[in-house]
Amino acid sequence: MSTLALRPLANTLYRNNNLFLFLLLTPPLLWFGVAYLGSLFALLWQSFYTFDSFSMSVSPEFTLENYRSLFDATNLDIILRTLGMAISVTLACAAIAFPIAYYMTRYATPRERGCFYVGVMLPMWASYIVKAYAWTVILSQQGILYWFINHLGLTNGLNQVLQLPIIGGNTLATSNLGRFIVFTYLWLPFMILPIQAALERVPSNLLQASSDLGARPGQTFRKILFPLVFPGVIAGSIFTFSLTLGDYIIPQLIGPSGLYIGNMVYTMQGSVGNMPLAAAFTVVPIVLIAIYLKMAKRAGAFDAL
Amino acid sequence: MSKSPFWLKTLAYGGLAFLHFPIAVILINAFLAGDGEKATFTLRWFHEALARDDVITAIALSLKVASVATLLALIMGVMAAAALYRRNFFGKEAITTMLILPIALPGIITGISLLSAMSMLAITPGFWTIVVSHATFCVVMIYNNVVARFRRMPHSLVEASMDLGADGFTTFRHVILPQLATALLAGALLAFALSFDELIVTIFTAGHEITLPIWLLNQLARPRDAAITNVVAMMVMLITALPIIAAYYLTRGTETVEGSSR
Secondary structure (H helix, E strand, C coil): CHHHHHHHHHHHHHHCHHHHHHHHHHHHHHHHHHHHHHHHHHHHHHCCCEEECCCCEEECCCCCHHHHHCCCHHHHHHHHHHHHHHHHHHHHHHHHHHHHHHHHHHCCCHHHHHHHHHHHHHHHHCCHHHHHHHHHHHHCCCCHHHHHHHHCCCHHHHHHHHCCCCCCCCCHHHCHHHHHHHHHHHHHHHHHHHHHHHHHCCCHHHHHHHHHCCCCHHHHHHHHHHHHHHHHHHHHHHHHHHHHHHCCCHHHHCCCCCCCHHHHHHHHHHHHCCHHHHHHHHHHHHHHHHHHHHHHHHCCHHHHC | CCCCCHHHHHHHHHHHHHHHHHHHHHHHHHCEECCCCCCEECCHHHHHHHCCHHHHHHHHHHHHHHHHHHHHHHHHHHHHHHHHCCCCCCCHHHHHHHHHHHHHCCHHHHHHHHHHHHHHCCCCCCHHHHHHHHHHHHHHHHHHHHHHHHHHCCHHHHHHHHHCCCCHHHHHHHHHHHHHHHHHHHHHHHHHHHHHCCCHHHHHHCCCCCCHHHHHHHHCCCHHHHHHHHHHHHHHHHHHHHHHHHHHHHHHHHHHHHHHHC
8 A cells, every 4th residue: 555655656756856865865964964964063163151150140142252262281191191192092002903904805705804894893883881881891900910810920020010100090090001901902993994895906916016026025014115104094083083073981090090081071061061172172072183184185185094 | 916024914914903002902801800919700890880870871872973964964965065075166175174173173162162152142062062062073974974975976877877768766766865874884984983982073062961871981090990991891892883883884895996096
């Protein structure tokens, strides 16, 4: 029965291309153009509102004060702390991901490659909070990592590492080193897959030609392989960079006290109720990512996606 | 193909082991009984977890949210893909960017902007606000899968069908839909998995509702309840892993075709 009703409709739509396009696009456009972009702009708009810290209330008076206060010493500290972590996590992910991706594309048998592919995809899609939870278990002082280190007799070595400035802390779970490990773990698959895709597109005869012409493996890597794969590295780094900048769960769970951009946004809108400052803080990752994308585009990363 | 250097193989497998190490820890912990010294295999925690109302409610809510969000995303994603894959028109680039934006921007931005819009419109956060926020970032999963399939589907097939006397409906039913089926299913599975364990946006849009990831986050503050947490963590892992593996096998053949043609 429903077929009878749908048939003339389907035929009218096939003949009338523009009407069809209009009908198809209206619902997604309403949802994304109005509801989603609308809320984004409303948020940005609020970043110009005034927050009265005596009455703890927001008034719609236009001000640039929120943006200026981003450059206060404490707020700048938060931004630089987050940025520093994002950069180091990105570099570490690239360094760990490259050999994995390289082995996958150049040496793995088709069967092995399938295993690697699923082996990278599964942890990538496994629940974020479960992975974070697993790391709190692993890094705790009763956890498996301490157990290993003690049994291998490396306790002194660990303590010396934890005494280093910046990366150190009282325990692994409260050190920047621990937080760095967790972030690197979480975003690593997002780096492996684009690098692997970029490597797959490098013709292997280029590498053969290079070695036939007398280049040592190191030279081939530096002069031929890396420049060709670099856009893939950049593509992956967009994920690692942006995901670290916006995270607010990991900094709560692992590592020393001291807020990240995400935590600041969360506290400001939640317990403090200073939505204008929270909104101004959300602009920071947007701007940083926009700058990063601009640089990535110049490096040709988008041709690799 | 030459033999791989030993150090490279070690690094590659070491990296893979690193990726699976925490997952293995969760799986092993879920089956362990007793504390520390004498660990034995048990299924006791599964019984206890499934007997708890808060666990069941959270699982049920997350399944419901993921199903409804996936359904909405399917409709939106297919519409957008059908509209955008062949035609070129002014603003097309802007529309694709807009669809990607919810997963390209950090989740906290999507979350806080939806929350502030809801409070402006005096909407109380609850089931439907979670669904809407999830559907927003799930659309792109469907869109990407379906648009890729549309692009690989030669338009001559549609023309041939029409030339052979089929009308628009018959062509859709017998030519287009069968070719889209696996892409739809794969996209839906990914969207479901994405929604099922989303936390960052959900915290903002959930109000007083407790989805499974939020329940897990709350559990982190209750270390004495760790045995139950381990079991539920393992279940979450399985519920998301199965659709992912299924989606991989559904799209596997087509992806190699796309890669080799470049």
